[in-house]
Amino acid sequence: xxxxxxxxxxxxxxxxxxxxxxxxxxxxxxxxxxxxxxxxxxxxxxxxxxxxxxxxxxxxxxxxxxxxxxxxxxxxxxxxxxxxxxxxxxxxxxxxxxxxxxxxxxxxxxxxxxxxxxxxxxxxxxxxxxxxxxxxxxxxxxxxxxxxxxxxxxxxxxxxxxxxxxxxxxxxxxxxxxxxxxxxxxxxxxxxxxxxxxxxxxxxxxxxxxxxxxxxxxxxxxxxxx
Numbered sequence: 001x002x003x004x005x006x007x008x009x010x011x012x013x014x015x016x017x018x019x020x021x022x023x024x025x026x027x028x029x030x031x032x033x034x035x036x037x038x039x040x041x042x043x044x045x046x047x048x049x050x051x052x053x054x055x056x057x058x059x060x061x062x063x064x065x066x067x068x069x070x071x072x073x074x075x076x077x078x079x080x081x082x083x084x085x086x087x088x089x090x091x092x093x094x095x096x097x098x099x100x101x102x103x104x105x106x107x108x109x110x111x112x113x114x115x116x117x118x119x120x121x122x123x124x125x126x127x128x129x130x131x132x133x134x135x136x137x138x139x140x141x142x143x144x145x146x147x148x149x150x151x152x153x154x155x156x157x158x159x160x161x162x163x164x165x166x167x168x169x170x171x172x173x174x175x176x177x178x179x180x181x182x183x184x185x186x187x188x189x190x191x192x193x194x195x196x197x198x199x200x201x202x203x204x205x206x207x208x209x210x211x212x213x214x215x216x217x218x219x220x221x222x223x224x225x226x
Contacts, residue, residue, distance in 0.1 A: 001098065005132025008091055013135070018098035020135055021220060022109040024191070025143030026184055027165050028153035029205045030212060034143065035107045037213045038220065042103055045226060050097040053107035057088040079117050083130050086110060090133065098135075103224075110134045111142075111198065115190040119183075120170065139223045140198065141216055142191060143205035147184040151177065 001016045025031045039049050110131040117127045161176045167183025
């Protein structure tokens with residue numbers, strides 16, 4: 001494996017014999033469902049897996065969740081909060097699992113964080129350098145779902161739209177529905193640029209979960225050489 005930049009000091013990527021599979025996508029894209037399906041698929045084939053995702057660090061996840069509830073986080077503060085959350089999981093969860101030969105399934109990775117920051121005006125090079133510590137995944141799948149479909153799925157699941165996922169902090173619109181649509185279009189535009197840079201595989205998330213899962217499992221099988 002390789003790091004995007006200098007990586008974590010003292011870690012030899014050659015010792016990381018596991019695999020890192022990333023599923024990206026907005027809330028409502030079906031990421032968590034696909035992670036569950038993929039985990040079962042891999043474990044049934046005899047592979048040991050470990051999950052990771054955003055805001056799961058034992059170091060700052062609780063504080064980050066509390067800060068998000070107040071909707072008062074500044075741009076740089078939020079970026080550094082998430083970067084710290086990621087770095088802690090990378091060092092204490094992802095790398096040990098990869099060293100032990102596990103397949104790490106990431107429910108979102110650095111790309112969502114980068115897209116969010118850049119959409120909110122962060123300097124591209126600063127964001128890129130911030131996540132230079134990240135390992136390069138063996139596979140990145142981006143589930144692209146139309147904004148209108150995302151609205152429907154989120155409302156069915158939560159009966160409301162998340163403040164941050166709607167981009168309400170950006171002042172795009174006073175109406176949460178309209179803001180959500182506009183914000184998701186901006187995020188998808190940024191993901192299109194990131195895809196060219198980092199080589200994602202994009203899958204149509206509007207399809208049935210079964211159809212999406214079949215495509216993801218096929219790509220993973222190719223990567224693993226099973």
